[in-house]
Amino acid sequence: MIIKTLASGASGMRAHQVKLDIIGNNIANVNTTAFKKSRANFAEIVRQALGDEGVPSVDNPRPEEGSGVMTVSIARMMEQGDLIPTGRDLDMSIDGQGFFKVIPIDSDDDQEYYTRDGHFFFNTDGILVNANGYEVEVEWNEEFDPAKYSTISVDEKGNIRGVRHSTDNEDQDSAEEPLGQIVLYAFPVPGNLFNKGNNLFMETETSGEPISEEPGTEGMGFIRQGYIERSNVDLATEMVGMIEAQRAYASNARTIQTADEMWERANNMRK
Incomplete structure (x- = not known):
């Protein structure tokens, strides 16, 4: 019984350490453009029926005891963050659930990436790129030279005019x-979606294949020029979660300490 108590306490410490790590990462990225917070999901470890000895006789159901807790998944919360104005023509946000597609330039990496971070630039070759230098997918009407234009505008349907x-x-x-x-x-x-880092996501088997549409159709969302999307991290919620995780971690540590003391006393009694 004491060994099971030790195991349950240890599993609780491991699970809440994961939760603390996730909350810490969320708080660290509170000002990261378009960051999507994560959440740890827990489940009870398989329950076991108690032995007959010393247990009141019951046929169904037999008394059971748990074996602790485990982390079953780390879910990414894709809710949209607040849109904040920047006044910059090449800052764009998506008011909806869509993603921009970006592709590496002059690289061995031929992977396609998706992002909600719309902080864009024109590089020296006149290509619209993100902060990592990846080309933003745009259907240009003809060869485009940004140096020829004094202003560039993008409407909510994604139409680019200059x-x-x-x-x-x-x-x-x-x-x-x-x-x-x-x-x-x-x-x-x-x-x-798989989070590659640098505000980039990759398609996975469980995310499904990407569906392309013009902004404003099929729930893609609208383009908002001159805005960027903030992270969806709520500091108050994260701080409450951190306090809960810290207290749960400390409680599980005390469980282990108490079980260890009981074990020590039981061993001394045998002597």
């Missing part, structure tokens, strides 16, 4: 020209 710089023969900038279209992607089970 205004050319004024020339010596013109008194003012020309009218807006259609330049291309941003395509968004969605997954049947986005919570099962």
Whole structure:
């Protein structure tokens, strides 16, 4: 019995250590653009029927005892974070469940990645890229040179338009020209995407295959130019969870300490 108590206490300490690690990572990323928090899910370890000796006689059901707790999964919470204005033309957020697709440039990595982080730039070659230098998938109408345009706008449907710089023969900038279209992607089970880091996700068998649509259709969400998405971490909730995990960890540690003291006393009595 004492050995089972030790095992139960140890399993509780392991499980709540995992929970503390996850909460710590969530808090560390509270200001990470479009970060999605995680949550540990626990389950009781298999129950075992008590022996007959010293147990009141019952046929059904027989008394049972638990064997502790285990971590069964770490779930990623994909709820949208708040959208905050930046006033920057190449900052874009998704008001909905979609993802941008980004692809490595000039690399042996031919993997396609998906992200909610819409902090974009034009590199020296005039390619729209994210902070990692990965090209953002855009359906351009023709070869695009950002140096030719004074302003670039993106509407909620992902339509990209630009205004050319004024020339010596013109008194003012020309009218807006259609330049291309941003395509968004969605997954049947986005919570099962693999988190590569750097705000990048990868398709998995359990996430389902990506579905591409224009923004605003099939629940993809709308593009919000000049905004970025904050993390969905709520500090108050995480701090409460941390206190609960710390107290549970300490309680399980005391369980082990008490069982050890009882074991020591039992051994001394035999002497």
